[in-house]
Amino acid sequence: MLEVQSLTIRTGTDTLVKDLSLDLVEGRLTCLIGPSGCGKSSVVKWLAGVLAPELQVQGRACLYRKTAVLPHRDIAYQPQQDTLFPWLTISENACVGLEIRGMTRRAAHQCVRDLFPTFGLQGHEDSFPDQLSGGMRQRAAFLRTIVHEARVLLLDEPFSALDAVTRLRMQGWLTDRLAERPRAVLMVTHDLYEATQMADRVLVMAGGPGRIAADIPITTPRADRSEATLAEIRSTLKSMLLKETT
Numbered sequence: 003m004l005e006v007q008s009l010t011i012r013t014g015t016d017t018l019v020k021d022l023s024l025d026l027v028e029g030r031l032t033c034l035i036g037p038s039g040c041g042k043s044s045v046v047k048w049l050a051g052v053l054a055p056e057l058q059v060q061g062r063a064c065l066y067r068k069t070a071v072l073p074h075r076d077i078a079y080q081p082q083q084d085t086l087f088p089w090l091t092i093s094e095n096a097c098v099g100l101e102i103r104g105m106t107r108r109a110a111h112q113c114v115r116d117l118f119p120t121f122g123l124q125g126h127e128d129s130f131p132d133q134l135s136g137g138m139r140q141r142a143a144f145l146r147t148i149v150h151e152a153r154v155l156l157l158d159e160p161f162s163a164l165d166a167v168t169r170l171r172m173q174g175w176l177t178d179r180l181a182e183r184p185r186a187v188l189m190v191t192h193d194l195y196e197a198t199q200m201a202d203r204v205l206v207m208a209g210g211p212g213r214i215a216a217d218i219p220i221t222t223p224r225a226d227r228s229e230a231t232l233a234e235i236r237s238t239l240k241s242m243l244l245k246e247t248t
Contacts, residue, residue, distance in 0.1 A: 019045060022045065034046075035207065040207045082158045086131040086143060096142060096149065151183075198220065215242060
């Protein structure tokens, strides 16, 4: 569904990402892992079209729906920071993308209203971001992203600020939602447990400069993944990460 060819990102004299290629498939969740500073977030930002202007980029991305190229609106992006608008309520923040895409305010609020209990935000619809904890703001940002009917989701550590129980709940909700409505997902994470439990495929990114060092498919259905299977995959990923950082 999405294909990246020969992506190189430079800033000044430093090369952050060099000659990187990857592809995403509809209905599959791909996790991107790697050491800090290897360029994971830069890749996601470039795909989302929000890369910092001082960076120099060479490369090409194509999004496909069969033979037709997808419009850019078919991409939804959640950065590491919650990036909520401080002057809008949580409900208004969750709806802002839908309204930008042409949905009426009433329809947008109706679309997100039923999801507030699921995301643990019920009762905070009229709160402002600075009245909530960091984890609640992260959930609100995730809600704002996932409510779009985009065909491609770009998630940069979407659950990093959540407590363990809420993280498990949001992980399960996302995988269930993807089973109902398949999308192509690229998710950056530093958590090997999260990667092996959620992903259909794990891309290991190496630094100096950033590149894809390994492409590990996980073919066992999520419901059938035993702890022994997951531990073996995590051990493989850990060895690769240690190799790339030495």
